[in-house]
Structures are given as structure tokens and as C-alpha cells.
Amino acid sequence: MFIMRNISIMKTFIRRRHIYIDHYDLSSTGISLNEYHQRRHSLINLIRNYIKTEQKQSSYNFTICLPSSTRLFMGPDVAYFPFKQQSDFYYLTGCMQPDALLLLNGNDETFSTNLFLSSCPMNSINDYERWYGPTITDKDKICQIFGIDSVHSIDKLNSFKIPSSSILFYNSQITDDTSTNKKNLIPFLKNFSSSIVCNQLNHFLHSLRSIKSLTEQNLIRHACQLVSKAFIKTIKNCKKNIQNEYLIHARFQYECTKLENTSMAFYPVVAANGRSNILHYQNNNQPINSDDLIMLDGGCLYKQYASDVTRFWPINGRFSSSQQQLYEILLTVQKDLIKYLNSGDKFITRGKLNILTDQYMIKYLREEFILSRTIDDDHAKRIINYLCPTSVSHHLGLDVHDCESISFSEKLESGNVITIEPGLYIPLDCTDVPSIYRGFATRLEDDVLLTDQGCEVLTSMCPKEINDLYRLLDERDNSDID
Known part of the structure; x- marks a missing residue:
């Protein structure tokens, strides 16, 4: 024994x-x-x-x-x-x-x-x-x-x-x-x-x-299509009387993960009532009021490759005049950045994109009299650094914030996939802008593939034009829950 x-x-x-x-x-x-x-x-x-x-x-x-x-x-x-x-x-x-x-x-x-x-x-x-x-x-x-x-x-x-x-x-x-x-x-x-x-x-x-092969480009492109569909379904199912952020979180997670064996690329941000001013807000469990704005930052992971999108919409179906004014500025800045990527500039860097973002923001905020035209450029730059504290771009791939060792001064190459995400975050106590705009905070984020011809917006099917958002929001009462 x-x-x-x-x-x-x-x-x-x-x-x-x-x-x-x-x-x-x-x-x-x-x-x-x-x-x-x-x-x-x-x-x-x-x-x-x-x-x-x-x-x-x-x-x-x-x-x-x-x-x-x-x-x-x-x-x-x-x-x-x-x-x-x-x-x-x-x-x-x-x-x-x-x-x-x-x-x-x-x-x-x-x-x-x-x-x-x-x-x-x-x-x-x-x-x-x-x-x-x-x-x-x-x-x-x-x-x-x-x-x-x-x-x-x-x-x-x-x-x-x-x-x-x-x-x-x-x-x-x-x-x-x-x-x-x-x-x-x-x-x-x-x-x-x-x-x-x-x-x-x-x-x-x-x-x-950082330079994605054709196969990788297709995987990321598909991840972007899947997350775009998830955003559309989430917005269409975001009812006017929805009570809490976690319900939007749950819907978005469901829409992402039900598609083709995908998973969440990161814990999403669902911020209502100005909580998007908290840059890394992730509680996603606070009440939603009938006139709140909703910011959703999320992505899905498809065969280990990530997508990353941010959208913003009014829960009651329409922006107020001041909200629409700021949203249109943000949208215009993003469009200008994408236009620049297609400009033929042979030496584009993420650092240059940050500089251009600041310049565009100052220009449009001044034109709309949101930022005083009497202040000098240095003062305006300091204000913008406060209102736009985040970078406008990061690499995307196997990680959401991909290839972190690549510096902002490094030239972007064909095959790079990056985000374009201008943000505007105006705290309630900010005295540099009129009071009607204080508390507004959001960003618009799309995923972009750099090519020899310019760029391809991989998340283009995810609505961001105001009329397209309104159309989705108007369909909410008739949309399917599944």
C-alpha cells in the first residue's frame, strides 16, 4: 500500500x-x-x-x-x-x-x-x-x-x-x-x-x-461597422422617458455583443446632465432628466481589433439653440480636420492635428461671439487649452489607445488608423464664456484610416449630422426593442 x-x-x-x-x-x-x-x-x-x-x-x-x-x-x-x-x-x-x-x-x-x-x-x-x-x-x-x-x-x-x-x-x-x-x-x-x-x-x-495590413484594415473596418450599427440601435431605443444612464449602457452593451461574437473594447462612458465634463466619467448610473444631453463613448472588439466612437444627442429629441450652436462648432472642427487629412499634406502628425484643432476652435468660437474677440491670441490659446484639455487623436488597433510609444511628432503613414475626436468641455464655473454655454461638454469621435489618397472615415455610417440624429430620435416610438 x-x-x-x-x-x-x-x-x-x-x-x-x-x-x-x-x-x-x-x-x-x-x-x-x-x-x-x-x-x-x-x-x-x-x-x-x-x-x-x-x-x-x-x-x-x-x-x-x-x-x-x-x-x-x-x-x-x-x-x-x-x-x-x-x-x-x-x-x-x-x-x-x-x-x-x-x-x-x-x-x-x-x-x-x-x-x-x-x-x-x-x-x-x-x-x-x-x-x-x-x-x-x-x-x-x-x-x-x-x-x-x-x-x-x-x-x-x-x-x-x-x-x-x-x-x-x-x-x-x-x-x-x-x-x-x-x-x-x-x-x-x-x-x-x-x-x-x-x-x-x-x-x-x-x-x-501602427501600419495596419490590408487584413487588419478590414478587421477594424468591420469593427467600426458593427459599433456604428450598435450606436444606431441604441439611439433609436433611447426613449424620451428613459430614467437612468445604466439603461443606455445596458442597451449599448447588448447591441455590441449580440453581433458576430464581439465584445466591448472598453468600459463605455454614458454621461447625462453635463457629467461628460468629468473626462473619465464611468459611473453610468445617474438619473436622466427630460431635457438632458447624452454623451456615449464606446467601442466593440472584433477578433481582438477595436473600434472607438463618441456621439451626443438630446434626450427630448431636439437641441436648444445654444446646444446646437456648440454642437455645430464641434462638428465643423471635426470636418475641417478630416478635410485636412485629405489635403495632400505630406507630413501630417498628431501634434499638428492638435495645433489645428486649437486654431479652429478659437476661430469658430470667436465668430459665434462665444469667445470674446477682444482678447489676444495668447489668452485665447490658454482658454482653449482649458476648454479642450484632451488630445484630438490616438492610434487604434489591438488596443483602443494603440501603439502608445509613438510620439505626437511622428509622421502619420498610410495604413495608420487613428481617431479624430475634438472635444469641448465648459465647466459650470467658467467665466470665459457667456453663462448660457456653461456646463456644455462633449466630443465627437470617428475612426479614420490613412491612405495614399487621404483618409477613409471607417465609422461614416454612424450618424452625427443634426438632421440625421433628429431622424433617428423621431423614430424612437416606432423602433423595435430587439
């Missing part, structure tokens, strides 16, 4: 060492295996060029280290859902497995792709599958799915053989990560203490990720 029991314990221990992935079909990403290969090759070429030009080395070894996200829990046995994979890791692999790590080892001629996976967290794969569903444990099969060279247990990371004097590339943020990878990562990174280290891998990856 003693011997049998120890054999059983030994078998349990051995079973715990099995690595796995949850059953996965790479075709569900919408990206071909060949494109993932191309992405890894493009990164390798950037790294090689950097080593040759910046490090002045013609013969070298390098290691690229990129961990996945970990699965986070809101309480015992209750995970946050859906799982959001680390975007750089996903971009290179298409793998949605948590607590994994990608290691690319190479030199000036060749490189290899190694995927490290966590062991099964339960006593056996059979136990795990009973609770969580099918898995794949065959290493050759995993290599075939992701088009990689080898698969290893992440517990073996620190003993994995790295070429001598290898230059390490990683993201500095990973050392602050609380994931289960950290216990393996920190000792592994110390192996490079005497080597050249570049801890800004994201700069290389974001330069690649």
Missing part, C-alpha cells in the same frame, strides 16, 4: 508538469499564419538594422523576450472576462494563452522562435478539461498551430541555453508585472546583466503595429 501510494503521488507530480494550450483555432483570429510569420521577420529585420546602425556590430547574437498577459481574478476562482491578451505578444503569435512567453533567438543570419507555456494548474489534463474544456498538449501540434520552432515549459526558461554575449530586447514594464511569469522572468533577465540590453522593445513593435 505504501509503495502504491507513492507511485500515485509520483504520477500526480508528473502530470502537473504537462504544458498545454486551451483548444484553439488560429483561423479564428482572421489573420493568416503567413502574416504572423511576416510580422516576426519584420521585427527581426528591425532589430538587426538597429544592432548594425546603433550598436555598430556586424556579428552578433540577440534575444527578444516578450511575455503574454496573465489571467486576472476578481476573487477566488472568478476570473475577469473576457481575457485580454498582451497586444505585442498577440501580434507576433496569435496565441491567446495566459502566462506564456515568446523568445526569439537569432543572429545576423538566422533566428528561432520559442514559445514557453505554463504547466497545467490541476492534477491532470483530464481534470482540467472537465472544468474548462478541451486542450492541446502535443508540442508538435502547438508548433504547427502557431508556426513556431519549439515549445517548452516556462519553468525551464532560466535554464534555456542562450548564445553567449546575446543582446537582450524586452519591455521595461515586464519587471513591474505581477504575473506568474515574473518568478521565471527576473532570474532569466539577470543572465544578461553583463550584456547590451534594450528595454524598449515596444518602440520596434509599435512602429510595425
